[in-house]
Amino acid sequence: xxxxxxxxxxxxxxxxxxxxxxxxxxxxxxxxxxxxxxxxxxxxxxxxxxxxxxxxxxxxxxxxxxxxxxxxxxxxxxxxxxxxxxxxxxxxxxxxxxxxxxxxxxxxxxxxxxxxxxxxxxxxxxxxxxxxxxxxxxxxxxxxxxxxxxxxxxxxxxxxxxxxxxxxxxxxxxxxxxxxxxxxxxxxxxxxxxxxxxxxxxxxxxxxxxxxxxxxxxxxxxxxxxxxxxxxxxxxxxxxxxxxxxxxxxxxxxxxxxxxxxxxxxxxxxxxxxxxxxxxxxxxxxxxxxxxxxxxxxxxxxxxxxxxxxxxxxxxxxxxxxxxxxxxxxxxxxxxxxxxxxxxxxxxxxxxxxxxxxxxxxxx
Amino acid sequence: xxxxxxxxxxxxxxxxxxxxxxxxxxxxxxxxxxxxxxxxxxxxxxxxxxxxxxxxxxxxxxxxxxxxxxxxxxxx
Numbered sequence: 001x002x003x004x005x006x007x008x009x010x011x012x013x014x015x016x017x018x019x020x021x022x023x024x025x026x027x028x029x030x031x032x033x034x035x036x037x038x039x040x041x042x043x044x045x046x047x048x049x050x051x052x053x054x055x056x057x058x059x060x061x062x063x064x065x066x067x068x069x070x071x072x073x074x075x076x077x078x079x080x081x082x083x084x085x086x087x088x089x090x091x092x093x094x095x096x097x098x099x100x101x102x103x104x105x106x107x108x109x110x111x112x113x114x115x116x117x118x119x120x121x122x123x124x125x126x127x128x129x130x131x132x133x134x135x136x137x138x139x140x141x142x143x144x145x146x147x148x149x150x151x152x153x154x155x156x157x158x159x160x161x162x163x164x165x166x167x168x169x170x171x172x173x174x175x176x177x178x179x180x181x182x183x184x185x186x187x188x189x190x191x192x193x194x195x196x197x198x199x200x201x202x203x204x205x206x207x208x209x210x211x212x213x214x215x216x217x218x219x220x221x222x223x224x225x226x227x228x229x230x231x232x233x234x235x236x237x238x239x240x241x242x243x244x245x246x247x248x249x250x251x252x253x254x255x256x257x258x259x260x261x262x263x264x265x266x267x268x269x270x271x272x273x274x275x276x277x278x279x280x281x282x283x284x285x286x287x288x289x290x291x292x293x294x295x296x297x298x299x300x301x302x303x304x305x306x307x308x309x310x311x312x313x314x315x316x317x318x319x320x321x322x323x324x325x326x327x328x329x330x331x332x333x334x335x336x337x338x339x340x341x342x343x344x345x346x347x348x349x350x351x352x353x354x355x356x357x358x359x360x361x362x363x364x
Numbered sequence: 365x366x367x368x369x370x371x372x373x374x375x376x377x378x379x380x381x382x383x384x385x386x387x388x389x390x391x392x393x394x395x396x397x398x399x400x401x402x403x404x405x406x407x408x409x410x411x412x413x414x415x416x417x418x419x420x421x422x423x424x425x426x427x428x429x430x431x432x433x434x435x436x437x438x439x440x
Contacts, residue, residue: 039394039396040396043396043399160395193415196415218395219391231395231399232395232398232399232402232418233415233418235395235399235402236399236402236413236414236415236418237415239402239403239406240406240412240413240414271396271399271400271403275403
């Protein structure tokens with residue numbers, strides 16, 4: 001079981017950026033009917049989401065979050081030794097979007113830079129990867145950026161997903177410290193569920209994949225370039241495997257639910273989180289939620305939620321248990337102490353990297 | 365069986381769970397109904413329904429659901 005301990009690395013700051021454009025869930029009533037939309041809002045808790053404009057990407061939002069964080073913390077950029085971007089919504093097939101962020105942030109060439117191809121679990125895996133790199137190197141500061149714009153690949157007629165998805169990116173600053181503030185991380189995966197959340201086209205398996213819509217098993221129209229989620233399978237995996245992960249984590253770390261001040265969980269949907277909290281006896285006041293305001297913002301969602309809940313809260317230490325799960329299947333948890341003074345309030349930003357929009361090969 | 369009917373009626377009071385035999389095939393239950401049913405069954409019968417059990421034949425009728433519950437209880 002991959003359990004990691006990092007004893008002298010801390011989360012020194014976090015920030016979140018999202019677009020200002022709000023989509024109200026009830027506006028879908030004309031398309032899907034009042035009964036269906038009301039039931040969706042009741043089960044998921046989602047009453048609105050944020051969506052990027054045509055050319056704005058997760059990397060743009062990640063850049064904005066990281067830029068504000070570096071400014072706020074007054075960080076010397078030459079000290080950033082690694083930058084990882086966790087996303088399923090890259091700017092290009094290649095290069096990795098982390099390089100675009102690296103350029104825009106003006107980081108040094110003495111920086112290890114790459115993307116991690118993960119969705120909802122990207123933050124948990126990104127922390128582990130970054131902390132591992134720092135623990136075995138002379139890197140003192142590093143950035144993890146996580147974000148997705150999954151709405152761009154969702155068929156507008158896909159009532160199972162189009163109302164669910166919110167778009168945002170987050171930036172997390174890791175720093176070496178003399179204090180003993182351990183980060184402990186546990187991760188799991190199951191490739192047998194690779195079809196439960198998938199965009200079948202866009203990779204190298206089927207370069208000539210059709211763009212024609214088809215009626216899927218659930219009666220919803222999609223094409224091969226759209227996201228497809230087998231919601232019931234994902235739910236069934238979640239309510240059995242996430243409580244098990246948490247119980248194993250507590251056993252391995254000799255802790256209980258009472259040892260944590262805050263449970264920053266992936267905001268999948270309200271019903272799933274309620275079921276998990278019930279099984280684990282997590283008090284609702286310790287599990288902040290942002291589904292109603294921002295929807296399911298993929299890998300960014302635990303940090304989105306912390307920025308929303310604590311972005312304006314002064315100096316307060318929180319022993320926090322993070323947990324995320326989703327596409328892969330992939331799931332994991334980590335614990336860390338964070339200070340609310342290191343959490344920035346949510347930033348709204350609609351700008352994008354205009355130079356990055358390449359409409360003709362002649363531009364290159 | 366009575367307890368199961370009570371659970372199902374609680375989730376979808378408008379469905380005839382005594383007589384319907386194509387709850388999934390005919391699209392009578394949607395994915396939200398199904399996840400609610402799975403969650404209630406897991407809690408009530410102390411079982412863990414896995415993804416491999418998510419076949420229409422296991423949820424098309426009350427009898428099929430009861431058979432699934434019994435099978436999982438016996439495996440516990």
